[in-house]
Ligand code: HEM
């Protein structure tokens with residue numbers, strides 16, 4: 413299908429000793445998936461609270477910059493953990509993810525979501541009150557970010573249910 | 580109990596969840612969204628209780644802001660989890676990770692209630708200070724319980740297939 417060009421990579425990865433090792437040690441994949449879910453929890457809570465603040469749900473007593481300072485460092489570290497744990501899952505069963513359209517959509521959506529969250533943080537460096545003075549854009553950004561992050565999670569969960577029967 | 584579980588499995592919506600192709604994954608996605616919000620938000624309060632983070636807010640202000648989301652997502656997680664459970668109740672009820680998950684879940688819920696009822700009685704005295712040892716204990720227990728629930732939840736899927 414659309415993803416045929418990664419087939420050699422998937423086949424090569426599947427034949428590596430590392431892939432075999434992860435496959436043989438029964439607890440690695442459940443443990444890594446649990447870590448993946450725990451790291452998602454950190455991303456979800458941080459992004460959710462920042463976006464609700466952008467939407468005006470918490471009043472103005474704490475500025476938006478206080479929220480991004482409090483939660484975004486955790487979010488960025490959790491994303492690093494997601495990258496590593498996600499990569500381990502791919503090595504263990506390369507065809508399952510790499511030849512799966514849902515997986516590719518998930519990767520694209522992650523780039524979009526990270527861009528949106530980065531766009532929330534960036535203007536605050538020069539002006540911590542930036543979003544207070546641009547409320548409409550702040551709301552639009554928050555709604556877009558919440559939507560795309562939820563879509564990333566839905567795609568992550570649906571990889572298992574959208575296996576290409578021919579792969 | 581087995582009679583109860585098989586009665587659950589025969590309910591019309593249990594059959595629909597078991598036999599449809601999209602219902603189970605959709606409910607599972609809702610479950611994952613709810614548990615990640617639940618675990619992420621409670622972790623913020625737990626780390627504050629442990630004295631590992633300083634949000635610049637009092638513990639009461641932080642809890643008042645965050646715990647409603649924790650309880651809300653707890654409700655959604657319980658409903659979505661119960662729906663998945665009902666679709667294959669006899670099988671789930673017989674697996675060790677699922678049984679352990681329900682046990683630890685009870686402990687985590689009890690800890691959360693105890694925390695709000697007992698610990699918060701004199702919170703005014705240490706609201707902005709370093710948390711006392713019993714607050715640290717509640718935070719550590721909570722973190723441990725919720726991590727265990729996530730691991731056992733994910734593990735259940737591996738013994739089902
Ligand atoms: C950045 C690199 C990432 C990679 C390479 C990656 C890769 C993977 C892989 C291979 C799976 C297993 C799917 C399966 O076999 O069924 C998975 C599951 C999942 N991923 Fe990721 N992922 C990444 C980041 C993220 C992020 C940022 C999120 C959301 C915030 C996310 C959410 C999920 C979810 C919800 C699941 C299903 C977990 C479960 O319920 O077991 N992932 N991911």
Ligand code: HEM
Nearest residue numbers: 607614653656657660661663664728729732733735736739
């Ligand atoms: C409230 C806190 C809860 C947490 C943190 C939690 C955690 C989890 C996790 C991490 C998974 C794996 C999700 C996935 O990767 O697809 C899961 C699945 C599941 N949970 Fe929960 N859960 C909770 C409550 C419940 C409750 C109350 C029930 C039932 C009464 C329940 C029943 C299930 C079932 C049936 C599955 C599907 C297992 C499978 O076949 O893969 N959960 N849960």
